[in-house]
Amino acid sequence: KAGVTQTPRYLIKTRGQQVTLSCSPISGHRSVSWYQQTPGQGLQFLFEYFSETQRNKGNFPGRFSGRQFSNSRSEMNVSTLELGDSALYLCASSLRQGDYEQYFGPGTRLTVT
Amino acid sequence: GQSLEQPSEVTAVEGAIVQINCTYQTSGFYGLSWYQQHDGGAPTFLSYNALDGLEETGRFSSFLSRSDSYGYLLLQELQMKDSASYFCAADSGGGADGLTFGKGTHLIIQP
Numbered sequence: 245k246a247g248v249t250q251t252p253r254y255l256i257k258t259r260g261q262q263v264t265l266s267c268s269p270i271s272g273h274r275s276v277s278w279y280q281q282t283p284g285q286g287l288q289f290l291f292e293y294f295s296e297t298q299r300n301k302g303n304f305p306g307r308f309s310g311r312q313f314s315n316s317r318s319e320m321n322v323s324t325l326e327l328g329d330s331a332l333y334l335c336a337s338s339l340r341q342g343d344y345e346q347y348f349g350p351g352t353r354l355t356v357t
Numbered sequence: 358g359q360s361l362e363q364p365s366e367v368t369a370v371e372g373a374i375v376q377i378n379c380t381y382q383t384s385g386f387y388g389l390s391w392y393q394q395h396d397g398g399a400p401t402f403l404s405y406n407a408l409d410g411l412e413e414t415g416r417f418s419s420f421l422s423r424s425d426s427y428g429y430l431l432l433q434e435l436q437m438k439d440s441a442s443y444f445c446a447a448d449s450g451g452g453a454d455g456l457t458f459g460k461g462t463h464l465i466i467q468p
Contacts, residue, residue: 248399286461289457342456344456346456347402348400
């Protein structure tokens with residue numbers, strides 16, 4: 245069974261631009277969660293989608309948004325990029341909403357200049 | 358909300374045993390997970406404790422004490438490949454906080 249895939253793997257953007265990241269979960273998994281990972285803050289929960297609905301949201305500004313499609317694939321969007329948004333963005337899929345066992349993708353490394 | 362504390366770095370010798378501690382403060386807690394992440398890699402799930410006590414999976418064991426809001430990951434017969442970051446994560450049972458991770462413990466294995 246194929247793992248979680250994320251595209252693109254690397255991205256360089258300029259401050260003020262917007263970016264869209266994509267995540268394809270493991271086949272059969274209906275929950276997709278997004279995390280931001282930085283050296284100083286560790287793994288921080290952004291949001292979780294289950295059955296095309298956002299179920300949970302972390303403490304991030306409204307510039308961070310996402311959606312999930314009927315095939316469970318998910319996208320995350322960050323608008324008006326700031327230097328502090330530079331991070332590794334990880335998505336994780338699981339069978340159930342709020343599952344403690346999550347399968348992570350390789351991440352998208354975003355650099356904002 | 359939830360917050361988890363774990364040491365930032367632990368050093369151990371190949372073949373030895375090491376324990377990585379995690380304390381948590383939560384407003385809603387269902388269980389504690391552990392994840393391993395090698396440099397440049399994705400976190401991978403190791404274990405989960407919903408009940409007090411020890412869960413053993415090969416060389417790795419995880420312990421939870423709900424009364425003490427405390428858990429640990431025990432790694433035995435350490436191998437060089439165990440050098441990685443280890444994260445504890447609190448599960449809120451699908452609640453608003455999702456899965457909340459500690460900041461991770463960087464485990465250094467010395468020969």
